[in-house]
Amino acid sequence: MASLTVDETVERTRIAETRALRLSIISTAVLGTGAVVWGMLSGARVILFDGVYMLAGIALVAVSLAASLASSSAPSPEYPFGRHAATPLAVAMQGAALLGTLVYGAADAVTVLLGGGSEAAALSVLLYGVISAVAALVVVLMLRRAGRVSALAQAEVVSWRAGTLLSLVVAIGGVAAVVLSASGYQHIAAFIDPILVLIACALITPMALRLVREGVRELLEAAPSPQLSAKIAAAVAEGAAAVSTAERTLPEPIIRSTKLGQRLYVEVDFLVPCAAGRSTTRTPSGSRSPIGSISWACWCGPPSR
Secondary structure, eight states: OOOOOHHHHHHHHHHHHHHHHHHHHHHHHHHHHHHHHHHHHHTOHHHHHHHHHHHHHHHHHHHHHHHHHHHTSOOOSSSTTOSTTHHHHHHHHHHHHHHHHHHHHHHHHHHHHHTTOOOOOHHHHHHHHHHHHHHHHHHHHHHHHHHTTOHHHHHHHHHHHHHHHHHHHHHHHHHHHHHHHHTTOHHHHTTHHHHHHHHHHHHHHHHHHHHHHHHHHHHTTOOOOHHHHHHHHHHHHHHHHHHOOSSOOOOOOEEEEEEETTEEEEEEEEEEEOTTSOEEEEOOGGGSGGGGGSSSEEEEOOOOO
């Protein structure tokens, strides 16, 4: 099979990203609406919280979809370098909104605890937890492939994993509530519902913080992940070896890079001695081509100093 060019890889990524986001919107709308209705009918706050959490995510997925379209648009006079920052911005927004939802859910759960608990139907909570966990897991599996190549799709995978985890917590709590009710401990079972919400919030919070951290780091032009940095170093070493000769061997390069959406910025400096014995900086043009083997739109330029 012929290897794809960088442009073809970016285009395929955009198509996979768009499909993944649309699938997430449809799935979220169906499951979220069902959860809100189920929660209101059963009186289970944890189910209602799950539904609100999912429905609030529709707006965020729409933002991610808009970011995908914006980041893939061609450069213009107003945005001469494109709008690749839309991707990490959307990821950070998704994490921040998820944190806000968790704060609301935790505050509501504490209020219910202080009020003496919730009279939610234990069997209904158990049934919902099982159905919702299976549905969320199916969506995770469907999005996982796109998540390997797209930060926006990966953010959706994280969100659906959080939903799966929340549903599993609900199911386990439902089992505990059924057992307690059958054993005559109905007064204890009344606290299961708000406690489940607090446990779910505690489990999901690290995922939300990771989304915010990754989005902000990318916006602040932090170094890319260790895995990507290793690929860049290998590509630079390949390029340096290609232009080196027995009489002229390039020294160890100074590599600086950052990733913004699907665009990768790389600066490679070689400090080589001048005839007078002093050092100067050179960036051999021959070292640029191997960078293209990395599946991002690469911008390589002369040293900034």
